[in-house]
Amino acid sequence: MGRKFFVGGNWKCNGTGEEVKKIVTTVNEAEVPSEDVVEVVVSPPFVFLSLVKSLLRSDFHVAAQNCWVRKGGAFTGEVSAEMLVNLGIPWVILGHSERRSLLNESNEFVGDKVAYALSQGLKVIACIGETLEQRESGSTMTVVAAQTKAIADKVLNWANVVLAYEPVWAIGTGKVATPAQAQEVHCELRKWLHENVSAEVAASTRIIYGGSVNGVNCKELAAQPDVDGFLVGGASLKPEFIDIIKSATVKKNA
């Protein structure tokens, strides 16, 4: 049941036009494994989506970092799923912990967003993850299961969903989950999908890890059986993003 390795670069709210062009040039010039081995997506801020799409190599794809929960209309400041489709943007990141915590996006709201984006033909990187306090109190699985359930309640077809496990305590902190910690949660999530969605969805859905992934720690993480790739923040703005893409070969040779 081949789950193709997936590497996403989440540029968050960073970059000028010049900086964005520089990052794209770096990834365009890189020699990386073929599209059969790794699927690569970069996610610039909305305002740079068209620029990046026009410059980016054709074997890599573009993702937005968010979209509105329903059909567009009188929602000042929002960007709709329809607009992303109209721009030719195939992917969207939804439910990132920064939006959950800073903008109060609830599990239900994220579930609605995922369902609506999928209904419009977008592919979704759906983010889940526990805080440090939740981990220390032993509720990691309860938290990520509730976040996943809110998505599963609204989504019938998982073919276009990638689940990104991003422990909040590991995001932007330099404190990466150990390979064993990541594997444990990914394995539990796959079990959850098996029991609550279907064996087929559990076997085929990619579960990727995010949180302080870099060009060095990626190899050992990639070797874990249930880690199907990465969602990379800070390191996706640097040349080491290429090393992270190349970690796909660890999986291939496993």
Ligand SMILES: O=C(CO)COP(=O)(O)O
């Ligand atoms: O939030 C992340 C990706 O979505 C991870 O960010 P860092 O890689 O900077 O920790």
